[in-house]
Amino acid sequence: MTPFRMGGINKFGGTGKAVWRGEIDGVTISDLLAAWGSPLFIYSEHTLRHNYDNCLRAFSARYPRVQLAWSYKTNYLSAICNTFHQQGALAEVVSGFEYEKARSLGVPGDSIIFNGPYKSREILRQAIADNACLHLDNLDELFMLEELAQEAGRKVAVGIRLNFDTGYTEPWSRFGFNVESGQAMDAVWRIQSSRQLRLRGLHSHIGTFVLETKAYAAQAKLMCEFMRLAEEKTECRIDYLDFGGGFASMNSLQGVYLPPDQVVPSLDQYADAICDVVLEMTHEREAQGLARPLLIIESGRALVDDAGTLAATVVANKRLPDGRRALVMDAGVNLLFTAYWYNHAVTPTAPLEGKPEETVIYGPLCMNIDVLRSQVMLPPLNVGEPLLFHPVGAYNNTQWQQFIEYRPNVVMIAADGSTHLIRRKEDLASVTAQEELPPHLAVAFGKNRPRLS
Ligand SMILES: *Cc1c(COP(=O)(O)O)cnc(C)c1O
Numbered sequence: 300m301t302p303f304r305m306g307g308i309n310k311f312g313g314t315g316k317a318v319w320r321g322e323i324d325g326v327t328i329s330d331l332l333a334a335w336g337s338p339l340f341i342y343s344e345h346t347l348r349h350n351y352d353n354c355l356r357a358f359s360a361r362y363p364r365v366q367l368a369w370s371y372k373t374n375y376l377s378a379i380c381n382t383f384h385q386q387g388a389l390a391e392v393v394s395g396f397e398y399e400k401a402r403s404l405g406v407p408g409d410s411i412i413f414n415g416p417y418k419s420r421e422i423l424r425q426a427i428a429d430n431a432c433l434h435l436d437n438l439d440e441l442f443m444l445e446e447l448a449q450e451a452g453r454k455v456a457v458g459i460r461l462n463f464d465t466g467y468t469e470p471w472s473r474f475g476f477n478v479e480s481g482q483a484m485d486a487v488w489r490i491q492s493s494r495q496l497r498l499r500g501l502h503s504h505i506g507t508f509v510l511e512t513k514a515y516a517a518q519a520k521l522m523c524e525f526m527r528l529a530e531e532k533t534e535c536r537i538d539y540l541d542f543g544g545g546f547a548s549m550n551s552l553q554g555v556y557l558p559p560d561q562v563v564p565s566l567d568q569y570a571d572a573i574c575d576v577v578l579e580m581t582h583e584r585e586a587q588g589l590a591r592p593l594l595i596i597e598s599g600r601a602l603v604d605d606a607g608t609l610a611a612t613v614v615a616n617k618r619l620p621d622g623r624r625a626l627v628m629d630a631g632v633n634l635l636f637t638a639y640w641y642n643h644a645v646t647p648t649a650p651l652e653g654k655p656e657e658t659v660i661y662g663p664l665c666m667n668i669d670v671l672r673s674q675v676m677l678p679p680l681n682v683g684e685p686l687l688f689h690p691v692g693a694y695n696n697t698q699w700q701q702f703i704e705y706r707p708n709v710v711m712i713a714a715d716g717s718t719h720l721i722r723r724k725e726d727l728a729s730v731t732a733q734e735e736l737p738p739h740l741a742v743a744f745g746k747n748r749p750r751l752s
Contacts, residue, residue, distance in 0.1 A: 631662015
């Protein structure tokens, strides 16, 4: 099989004409780069809101009680978080930092879901005081929470994270309590027999970029069975089932040879897989006059990835000894962390002349690993010409690193077409702001300044 390549020939034939894109939401790329510099991350507020609505619609059309939660670690730029909060998303956080960030954006504790394997005593204490929705990951955390609830003098309702084998995904057994071994039911017993705690919800997050919708049907079945058993065995009443995220975005995973529009399920297909099972397995609750559990979805990648584009500029052309053409760009893996596992689409901003050739795209870092695309068909490009990398909205503006280069501006194009800076580019002062120089190291050289000649 021939790997899918943008603009290349594959088993589905050539793409006919070269693809290019000159604007985002009506704003031209050249105007954006002139105003904000290169490289530049560009977000579409319209796409963010549209994706949120589409996800909510897909689930709400199939199940009566649905709530979305925004996964902060996927992209915690304040403007992104608040766009989703304005749409109605809870905050889903996995660390003390993310918790504090959500609170500082004005999200009340009881609109925050606090996941993750490590929550410090201090942050747990605050989360209890704020009435946040805590999801327990392990027994040590459970014991600590009991102590803190006692200290606070009240009963705390919690959720637990479950892990299990769906048969379709690598079991992420390091997070939460295992179902098959009986550990998870033990945790339910401990919570329900505690005077300080009450179980109110079940959570699981089975993986990320999961292309198989059957995995979600299996997850739904396991969660519903566990809920039924837990309610039968103990006196608990489960208010919600939280299915985590993991839905794939329209990106090309390296090693997956078909293009994303042929392998990535739609949100409707994911929703079908989950809702069919939950509807059927909670049917008897409705018959008993009880509410069906609230269904929580923590989709990250699928909501934000295609709303983000990286515009970068060619800084040099090269011919490699093996004959391949190479480009050096002003953006590399320091900014595009996801280049390690995706083949991002690479799109010129104007029609290009000349014969497409297999090209390697390097970043600006003086590091051999700095490769944005190891092979892509592109016509010749001149120094100064921009290329767009897309979709890049998920996990890049959180996992990027200040390494060798400054991180660039990030802008958002609002619904009315106006452009807003949402993260200012770094400079020497911002990068060194946290550093301290001990007095005896205050100057670089004393009398013995080294010289090259
Ligand atoms: C990362 C994460 C998500 C979001 O995952 P995506 O793959 O981006 O959809 C949701 N829930 C939890 C607990 C997570 O850790």
